[in-house]
Amino acid sequence: MSRNLSMFARATPLLFGALFVLGLVAPFAVYPTFLMKILCFGLFACAFNLLLGFAGLLSFGHAAFLGTAGYVCGMLVRDAGVTPEVGILGGTLAAGILGWVFGVLAIRRSGIYFAMITLALAQMVFFFALQWRATGGEDGLQGVPRGHLFGVIDLSNNLAMYYLVFAVFCIGFFIIYRAIHSPFGQILKAIRENEPRAVSLGYDVTKFKLLAFVLSAALAGLAGATKTLVFQLASLTDVHWHMSGEVVLMTLLGGLGTILGPLAGAAVIVSLQSELADKVGSWVTVIMGAIFVLCVLLFRRGIVGELQALIRRSGVN
Amino acid sequence: MTSAFEPHPEMLRISDLHAFYGESHILHGIDLQVARGECVTLLGRNGSGRSTTLKSVLGLVGRRSGSIMVNGKEVVAEPTHRMARHGIGYVPEERAIFSSLSAEENLLLPPQVSSGGMSVDEIYRMFPNLEERRASPGTKLSGGEQQMLAMARVLRTGARLLLLDEITEGLAPVIVKKLGEVITELKARGFTIVMVEQNFRFAAPLADRHYVLEHGEIIATIPQAELPGRMDWLHQTLGV
Amino acid sequence: MSEFILETSGLTKEFKGFAAVSGVDLRVRRGHIHALIGPNGAGKTTVFNLLTKFLPPTAGTIHFEGRDITHEAPAATARRGLVRSFQISATFPNLTVLENVRIGLQRKLGTGFHFWRSEKSLDVLNDRAMALLESVDLGRFADTVTGEMPYGRKRALEIATTLALEPTMMLLDEPTQGMGHEDIDRVVALIRKVSENRTILMVEHNLSVVANLCDRITVLTRGSVLAEGSYGEVSKNPKVLEAYVGSDDMNDAHH
Amino acid sequence: QISGNTVKIGVLTDMSGTYSDLAGPGAVLATQMAIDDFIAQEKPTFKVEMVSADHQNKADIASTKAREWFEREGVDTATELVTTSTALAVMKIGKEMNKVVLMNGPASTPITNEQCNDVSVHYTYDTYALANGTAKAVTQQGGKTWFFLTADYAFGQALEKDSSAVVTANGGKVLGSVRHPFPASDFSSFLLQAQASGAQIIGLANAGADTTNAIKQAAEFGITPKQQLAGLLMFLSDVHSLGLKNSQGMYLTTGFYWDRDDQTRAWSKRFFDKQKRMPTMVQAGQYSSVLHYLKAVKAAGTDDTAKVMAQMKKTPINDFFARNGQIREDGRMIHDMYLVQVKKPDESKYPWDYYHIRQVIPAAEAFQPLSQSRCPLVKK
Amino acid sequence: MEIFGVPSALFGSQLLIGLINGSFYAILSLGLAIIFGLLNIINFAHGAQYMMGAFVAWIALAKFGVNYWVALLLAPILVGALGVVLERTMLSKLYKLDHLYGLLLTFGLALIFEGVFRDQFGISGQSYEVPELLQGGVNLGFMFMPIYRGWVVVAALAVCFGTWFMIEKTKLGAYLRAGTENPQIVQALGINVPLLITFTYGYGVALAAFAGVLAAPIYQVSPQMGSNLIIVVFAVVVIGGMGSIMGSIVTGLGLGLVEGLTRVFYPEASAVVVFFIMVIVLLVRPAGLFGRAV
Numbered sequence A: 001m002s003r004n005l006s007m008f009a010r011a012t013p014l015l016f017g018a019l020f021v022l023g024l025v026a027p028f029a030v031y032p033t034f035l036m037k038i039l040c041f042g043l044f045a046c047a048f049n050l051l052l053g054f055a056g057l058l059s060f061g062h063a064a065f066l067g068t069a070g071y072v073c074g075m076l077v078r079d080a081g082v083t084p085e086v087g088i089l090g091g092t093l094a095a096g097i098l099g100w101v102f103g104v105l106a107i108r109r110s111g112i113y114f115a116m117i118t119l120a121l122a123q124m125v126f127f128f129a130l131q132w133r134a135t136g137g138e139d140g141l142q143g144v145p146r147g148h149l150f151g152v153i154d155l156s157n158n159l160a161m162y163y164l165v166f167a168v169f170c171i172g173f174f175i176i177y178r179a180i181h182s183p184f185g186q187i188l189k190a191i192r193e194n195e196p197r198a199v200s201l202g203y204d205v206t207k208f209k210l211l212a213f214v215l216s217a218a219l220a221g222l223a224g225a226t227k228t229l230v231f232q233l234a235s236l237t238d239v240h241w242h243m244s245g246e247v248v249l250m251t252l253l254g255g256l257g258t259i260l261g262p263l264a265g266a267a268v269i270v271s272l273q274s275e276l277a278d279k280v281g282s283w284v285t286v287i288m289g290a291i292f293v294l295c296v297l298l299f300r301r302g303i304v305g306e307l308q309a310l311i312r313r314s315g316v317n
Numbered sequence B: 001m002t003s004a005f006e007p008h009p010e011m012l013r014i015s016d017l018h019a020f021y022g023e024s025h026i027l028h029g030i031d032l033q034v035a036r037g038e039c040v041t042l043l044g045r046n047g048s049g050r051s052t053t054l055k056s057v058l059g060l061v062g063r064r065s066g067s068i069m070v071n072g073k074e075v076v077a078e079p080t081h082r083m084a085r086h087g088i089g090y091v092p093e094e095r096a097i098f099s100s101l102s103a104e105e106n107l108l109l110p111p112q113v114s115s116g117g118m119s120v121d122e123i124y125r126m127f128p129n130l131e132e133r134r135a136s137p138g139t140k141l142s143g144g145e146q147q148m149l150a151m152a153r154v155l156r157t158g159a160r161l162l163l164l165d166e167i168t169e170g171l172a173p174v175i176v177k178k179l180g181e182v183i184t185e186l187k188a189r190g191f192t193i194v195m196v197e198q199n200f201r202f203a204a205p206l207a208d209r210h211y212v213l214e215h216g217e218i219i220a221t222i223p224q225a226e227l228p229g230r231m232d233w234l235h236q237t238l239g240v
Numbered sequence C: 001m002s003e004f005i006l007e008t009s010g011l012t013k014e015f016k017g018f019a020a021v022s023g024v025d026l027r028v029r030r031g032h033i034h035a036l037i038g039p040n041g042a043g044k045t046t047v048f049n050l051l052t053k054f055l056p057p058t059a060g061t062i063h064f065e066g067r068d069i070t071h072e073a074p075a076a077t078a079r080r081g082l083v084r085s086f087q088i089s090a091t092f093p094n095l096t097v098l099e100n101v102r103i104g105l106q107r108k109l110g111t112g113f114h115f116w117r118s119e120k121s122l123d124v125l126n127d128r129a130m131a132l133l134e135s136v137d138l139g140r141f142a143d144t145v146t147g148e149m150p151y152g153r154k155r156a157l158e159i160a161t162t163l164a165l166e167p168t169m170m171l172l173d174e175p176t177q178g179m180g181h182e183d184i185d186r187v188v189a190l191i192r193k194v195s196e197n198r199t200i201l202m203v204e205h206n207l208s209v210v211a212n213l214c215d216r217i218t219v220l221t222r223g224s225v226l227a228e229g230s231y232g233e234v235s236k237n238p239k240v241l242e243a244y245v246g247s248d249d250m251n252d253a254h255h
Numbered sequence D: 001q002i003s004g005n006t007v008k009i010g011v012l013t014d015m016s017g018t019y020s021d022l023a024g025p026g027a028v029l030a031t032q033m034a035i036d037d038f039i040a041q042e043k044p045t046f047k048v049e050m051v052s053a054d055h056q057n058k059a060d061i062a063s064t065k066a067r068e069w070f071e072r073e074g075v076d077t078a079t080e081l082v083t084t085s086t087a088l089a090v091m092k093i094g095k096e097m098n099k100v101v102l103m104n105g106p107a108s109t110p111i112t113n114e115q116c117n118d119v120s121v122h123y124t125y126d127t128y129a130l131a132n133g134t135a136k137a138v139t140q141q142g143g144k145t146w147f148f149l150t151a152d153y154a155f156g157q158a159l160e161k162d163s164s165a166v167v168t169a170n171g172g173k174v175l176g177s178v179r180h181p182f183p184a185s186d187f188s189s190f191l192l193q194a195q196a197s198g199a200q201i202i203g204l205a206n207a208g209a210d211t212t213n214a215i216k217q218a219a220e221f222g223i224t225p226k227q228q229l230a231g232l233l234m235f236l237s238d239v240h241s242l243g244l245k246n247s248q249g250m251y252l253t254t255g256f257y258w259d260r261d262d263q264t265r266a267w268s269k270r271f272f273d274k275q276k277r278m279p280t281m282v283q284a285g286q287y288s289s290v291l292h293y294l295k296a297v298k299a300a301g302t303d304d305t306a307k308v309m310a311q312m313k314k315t316p317i318n319d320f321f322a323r324n325g326q327i328r329e330d331g332r333m334i335h336d337m338y339l340v341q342v343k344k345p346d347e348s349k350y351p352w353d354y355y356h357i358r359q360v361i362p363a364a365e366a367f368q369p370l371s372q373s374r375c376p377l378v379k380k
Numbered sequence E: 001m002e003i004f005g006v007p008s009a010l011f012g013s014q015l016l017i018g019l020i021n022g023s024f025y026a027i028l029s030l031g032l033a034i035i036f037g038l039l040n041i042i043n044f045a046h047g048a049q050y051m052m053g054a055f056v057a058w059i060a061l062a063k064f065g066v067n068y069w070v071a072l073l074l075a076p077i078l079v080g081a082l083g084v085v086l087e088r089t090m091l092s093k094l095y096k097l098d099h100l101y102g103l104l105l106t107f108g109l110a111l112i113f114e115g116v117f118r119d120q121f122g123i124s125g126q127s128y129e130v131p132e133l134l135q136g137g138v139n140l141g142f143m144f145m146p147i148y149r150g151w152v153v154v155a156a157l158a159v160c161f162g163t164w165f166m167i168e169k170t171k172l173g174a175y176l177r178a179g180t181e182n183p184q185i186v187q188a189l190g191i192n193v194p195l196l197i198t199f200t201y202g203y204g205v206a207l208a209a210f211a212g213v214l215a216a217p218i219y220q221v222s223p224q225m226g227s228n229l230i231i232v233v234f235a236v237v238v239i240g241g242m243g244s245i246m247g248s249i250v251t252g253l254g255l256g257l258v259e260g261l262t263r264v265f266y267p268e269a270s271a272v273v274v275f276f277i278m279v280i281v282l283l284v285r286p287a288g289l290f291g292r293a294v
């Protein structure tokens, strides 16, 4: 078992390297906008997974961070005329601050209570986004220019945009990876396993959870802000609670608590949505619902989780 | 359920009992018989499978196979909640007092399965602490009080076969002594008792027979009469 | 430095009018192993909860190392060096034994919030962690996943983790509960070992353990102190014998 | 001249969400009918194909899909596009890729104002036409005092603001308004406030389920028929689901009613046979717009966007759907609109017999005049 | 007369309407609280089940001519039976796992139900008439009160307090509460816990369906009628203290009132007022108004 694990550990850098190269060449084979969407949602799901998979906190309001960052970035770039990287940073920061507010209110409870509270807070954000004129309400914040990165690189070129998104994803992913495998990550794990014990060892548990929450929110914001640039719009769908549900689905489908699972889940869901869009008409939600049910009942480990288990089993035999 | 003309003096017979938690195989073929009115103990080290034996009788393990006869009836295929109807009372090792119920509600919770259980008054006389704390939420009782409550709970139902898991755990000596008296009295009234005990000094004088478990198997059966002669061996295997 | 490391005065806790602890003046001498015994429901666990701030007292004060800690947060008290163990064993089941101890050691490193730092930065703690594990005889289990270990060893691990905090004083609630005799002996030896240059306050029903280990004993009944003294003194006190042992020979109460 | 000798029409609509009854599958069907009729009548030398997709009311899905269609699948025009957010997103893509965008479902006026461009046509209706048509006609017919029940977001507020202006301009008076959250299900509080105002007309500046629930509850609380309701954005599908009992007597404006004349009836019957519902104005408009587009392609002999747009704008539209139709430079297709009143249950003689047509609003008056347009393409 | 600048008649009627809406919140949150209490599952499908209750009533009337009163019984039974099937076949597989899986499963189920009904009945919904017996209204002086709404309050209160009594004051309730904590041991004490759990889920779902039938004559019967409502009801349950029976009833009614008042004084905020109150309550009492500290 432990030898297998170390085999995993040795294979990991190889795997990441391969994926990285794949990411570099992918836009020449697959439609870049589609890839960018996968990367944005992938990052969103990874950020979410940091919280659920590694800190054991189910937030049912993560759309609030995705959407808020999207709006903030959109307004900054379109109305304040800043460069895209400033827009992205601004959106991320806004999401982080919002995450801190949510966190302070919700962190005191855990499990289902936590989920409900985050859901309700996100609802407030939704109403705000709906009513505030600057967000364009139902019409959405439209016509966000992609602008010039650092004032130099023209992002209206889809390929340039793609590499920006890819870079953002890699940075976000690296931060998450690092956070999981850091002293902070260790304590997070300990808290998840036995919270009273962690308290008795002198750790201020709420602060650790709060930091995890803020990190996750900010990274979700990073995804949201980038997404706004990609699609040149921010709309209510990104703050709606369906989006919060969707990210849970992506994570669950890909493999909760696995490092690459959320990306895989996002890829599958985004592809399904775009494929199904042409074919099944009104059955989209039913199919999404069915995937949810199947995941929960049969494939709780998710795609990546099941794969890992498979490799492990074949390794043992 | 238990009439005086019942043709089976044997209250509990377990044969070739295997039990599993998920993948792990915990009991490897347990055989034991307990006649009506007897008291036996299961001895063994931590993790030897004593609690699991009791739990398997009730069907609280992942999976079990073999045969369990209660009062001459095969019950191995029956669901847990039916076991109480066969007159089995169980005091679990983790006590399982309910926090959303008051102490008294906890006491009154299990359905009466036959007449002959103790009355609430009798129980309060036996454990005055409980009477004093009767309105308190169950889990707000102290560790020992919860232990008393768990014991009292089955005495009220009229169950004739008692499976008791570490009932002296965490109790002050004064209460342990009282429990010893209670067990003696129960035996006299014809109750059948299977005990799991760490506290050998408590169990030794009460039991008619001791089963010694190791790794999910019975490695020795020691009737009370042979006990003095086997003390050294016990000491060695169990560190008693 | 006062000779008493921990002092309470008039410590009281009421639950809806029921006084679980009333007016307890407890003084624990530095370096002692001090036992808190008493019949069930006497208020021992409640006293522990008060000392470690898991419950706020209704009245009274707690001084630890001369400082008033009555209104401190639990984690702050723990950082001061007053650390408890739980009645049920408290480990991190999916971490390895070594990692468990490291969680305890990590706090002093002060990098708890450093999410940008590599895990490898924790390796500096490994030697110290191994040493702690050796001290409780767990060295060869360092890479075992904790959940798979037997009860007695988990208990030992818990103590090792607690020691990692270098507590000046440890509170142990029924440390031998649910253990076979072999494990009890192991834990008794362990407690004796770790009691060197620290203070221990323990709740225990197993009187042979108490007799064996403790320098001083406080007997609680109904929330108040009934008697205090060495084992020899307390075991002859007729009030104690009546309230706690239920017979006139303390030895009856040994397991 | 026509790329791949195929004209490909993309229908991007809400197949399953809130707007699927008024657009959705019916719009896809209408498109197919238009294509079939075009091929049968005009015998074109090029092929015509249709693709459709469900944008799930999500602007990002709509924009990805549209981009992919234009870039990879040779789609020449994206059509329908219910909900303004998806429409605006796709308009941007259309402009960028130089493809025609034909909008029937979306309602907001920015489409032909601030956000207008030269590749887009807003075909069937907009909030100005509906709200102002209703407000004006009702006020002129004697409904002088108004109270608005407004969905509290940009869209509802715009509806309220525009209609209030019209009411005042026509000698009416707005007694007040109440903003309700969106979406809401219980309107009784708001309706009581409307009732307390004593206004003759309660204007519903909301849409969809909000409107239907408000209407139903107005009947329940005995507010109608003492006070009249005016729906500022309502469709045949809403009236159908409400039933005449609840909606009788209401005023609303529509761009199309199936039972208006023989031509409309003939087409609608064909639609009904397949869809089991009568067409809404969006679905009828979808047919009309696609047909108009295809004819323009044939006439221009090319699918080049600028030429087709020019051809479409140049050709007046007169079919069963549109009377006096014409596409203006801001992309607005103007045509006659109709003020209708919902029949009482006993006036309804057969299924889907729902409306009295009370007034024809001429094309020139029905829509926002070019002189007020904020579209940069409009030369003043 | 005016109260804070609002005519007192309007004020009174808004209070009454608040109470009526509160009745819906109360029944729905009660069902959620019961299910949460015993199964430890946040039943995300509750809104869909409420919607299904309304649709059963509509279908019964439109397709089979079955009237309102029969539907009031029939819908809870049918939808409750579906709940029983779901519990047996799906939810029961999850009890050993983290409770969050229950939330996720029911979330998926809600999507499926909504999708299927949308496909079958379209999005705009259907109208259901007020039953003849309850048509019309009475003039209370300060407002015209539809008789039907009065009936809703009476029916809802009766059901809520009946349920409360059953759970807090009967032996069955004690089993339920104990089963919530440690089903295995309750089982060992001789109580058929799986049956109890199934029954409870069925009952909770039946409550939702009951509310759905009550709602059918008031709101458009549409596939989405439950999904927005349910989020508010979640907030109600959180404010009341999850799993607290009395808490959910009282909070449901109370929040209905508060919401009603907000609609008069600051209507724009009436959609968020519940969430806002939730945040305040959680700051002051993290366990909710009636919740036990966790």
Ligand SMILES: Nc1ncnc2c1ncn2[C@@H]1O[C@H](COP(=O)(O)OP(=O)(O)OP(=O)(O)O)[C@@H](O)[C@H]1O
Pocket (backbone or CB within 6 Å): B021, B024, B026, B044, B045, B046, B047, B048, B049, B050, B051, B052, B053, B093, C151, C178
């Ligand atoms: N729920 C469970 N899942 C998996 N394994 C279990 C479970 N409960 C007990 N075991 C394992 O079964 C074995 C026997 O346990 P059991 O509780 O019967 O021991 P015991 O003799 O009663 O000891 P103790 O003194 O610890 O109560 C142990 O190895 C234990 O680890």
Ligand SMILES: Nc1ncnc2c1ncn2[C@@H]1O[C@H](COP(=O)(O)OP(=O)(O)OP(=O)(O)O)[C@@H](O)[C@H]1O
Pocket (backbone or CB within 6 Å): B133, B136, B140, B141, B142, B143, B144, B145, B170, C015, C018, C019, C020, C038, C039, C040, C041, C042, C043, C044, C045, C046, C047
């Ligand atoms: N949170 C609480 N609410 C109400 N009563 C409580 C609470 N905690 C403890 N009590 C009561 O206070 C008394 C003292 O309890 P405590 O747990 O301190 O006893 P203890 O001395 O540890 O007993 P044991 O040896 O049985 O563990 C008991 O009677 C108990 O019922």
Ligand SMILES: [Mg+2]
Pocket (backbone or CB within 6 Å): B050, B051, B052, B093, B165, B196
């Ligand atoms: Mg045991």
Ligand SMILES: [Mg+2]
Pocket (backbone or CB within 6 Å): B142, B143, B144, C044, C045, C046
């Ligand atoms: Mg205690």
